[in-house]
Amino acid sequence: KNLYKEVDDLSSKLSEIELKKGFVANTDNSRTYNLKEIDELAKSIRNERTKLKIAIEPFLKDEETKKILGDLNQSIANDKKSLLDIDNLIKKITKSKQQLVDTKKQIFDLYESNYKEYEKVIDLLKSRTSDLEKDGLSIIGKILFNYPKLRKCLMDISDGRSASYSRYSILENNRKSSDDCEYSLIFEDIKKIFDDILSKEYGLTSRTTIPNAIKTILDDYFFDFWEIKYKNDKLGEMSTGKASFVILMLIIGLSKSKAPFLIDQPEDNLDNRSITTDLVNYLRNKKIERQIIIVTHNANIVVNADSENVIVANQKGQNNEKSSSSFKFDYINGPIENSFDKLESETDVLKSMGIRQHIADIVEGGKDAFMMRERKYRFN
Known part of the structure; x- marks a missing residue:
């Protein structure tokens, strides 16, 4: 100095x-x-x-x-700090990328597990549906994909000018929900659409956000379809009565409960031949396994199904018949074997004749009507 x-x-x-x-x-x-x-x-x-x-x-x-060394040292220190910041940023980016990869894997693992749940349901029901084959009923379950629904949902959020949807086979206009479900093709196309939406290669409308678009494509478009046949007739092609009978078979056959069944007029919309050959035989077999209570006006069901207990109901004042019963609705029950002709002295309608006579009177129109039909048919 x-x-x-x-x-x-x-x-x-x-x-x-x-x-x-x-x-x-x-x-x-x-x-x-x-x-x-x-x-x-x-x-x-x-x-x-x-x-x-x-x-x-x-x-x-x-x-x-x-001074130069001081400046250099300061510069080196600053560079080291910058490099450390860059290194930390790279680590964060790498971690975020890995999290994205892991999250995507989790998403599509869930997507695949959802599909497998349908497979499990069908497999679980196979053992139960196979039991119905002895009754002539077959049920084949399969997984289908609602292609039209997916296409419509994506069309609603897609930018029509870019027509991004035209690049994926699962969005082809000719695909129907009844087409076979090609899971591998669906899975790959869904992943591709997913990636294209995230990378903004898939054109969306201005009002559609990426999260909402992702939710749309990951929605559940799978469904289980059951093809039901009875004696080679498909359920959708049957008459109303026959279809009702097949549904009744399904309800009884697939139920694991041991509680009684209450069925109201199973004969509706069924012709008498179908009642006798199909419904009656089915009820006779099934009543061994479970108690069945039926409300009916058909004689074939009451008589030919071998009813153990027949309950006859009467509403006081109906059909201009007088009865001494104190009840507006009254009942009497017993087996078909309970039989005696009408007692003129008995004022209580239900007690005036046997169970067999009540059956003939109510479902056959009376003994005289039954005998007249028998003579007309001349089966003897």
Whole structure:
């Protein structure tokens, strides 16, 4: 620092001499010029300054080096911090990417497990549906995919100008929900649409957000379809009565409960031949396994199904018949074997004849009507 000060002082003196160069002041205020002395003095000062500069040059260089090194060290420290920040950012990005990969895998694992649930349902019911085959009923379960529904849902959120949906086979316009379910094709196309939506390659309408679009494609478009046949007739092609009978078979056959069944007029919309050959035989077989209670007006069901207990109901005042019963609705029950002709002295309608006679009276139109039909048919 002292050297610097000396150099500065010499420089100041030299500057002053330079200003005064060419004249000196006399006592009478006149000026006398002594150029030679002034030049020599100035030269001496310059030489001294040069020597001093040479002497302090290493120190100056050392200070500059220190400053440069300080700047470099600060720059290195800043770069290290930046590199650390970049490294942390890369780690976060890598972690986020891995989380995205893991999340996507979880999503499609769930998608696949959802499909497998349908397979489980069909497999679980196979053992139960196979039991129905002995009754002539077959049920074949399969998984289908609602292609039209998916297409419509995606069309509602797709930008029609880009027509992105045209790139995927599962969105072809000719596909129907009754078509076979090609799971591998569906799975790959759903994943591709998923990726294209995330990368914005799939054109969406301006009002549709990416999360909503993802929800749309990941919705459950699978469904289980059961093809039901009875004696090679498909359920959808049967008459109303026969279809009702087949549904009754399904309800009874698939139920695991041991509670009694209550059935109201199963003969509705069935012709008497179907009642006798199908319904009656079925009821005779099933009543061994479970108690069946039937409300009916059909004689074939009451008689030919071998009813163990027949309940006859009467509403007081109906059919202009008078009854001494004190109840508006009255009942009597017993087996078909309970038989005796009408007792004219009995004023209670239900007690006036046997169960067999009640059956003939109610479902056959009476004994006379039954005998008349028998004579008409001339089966004997």
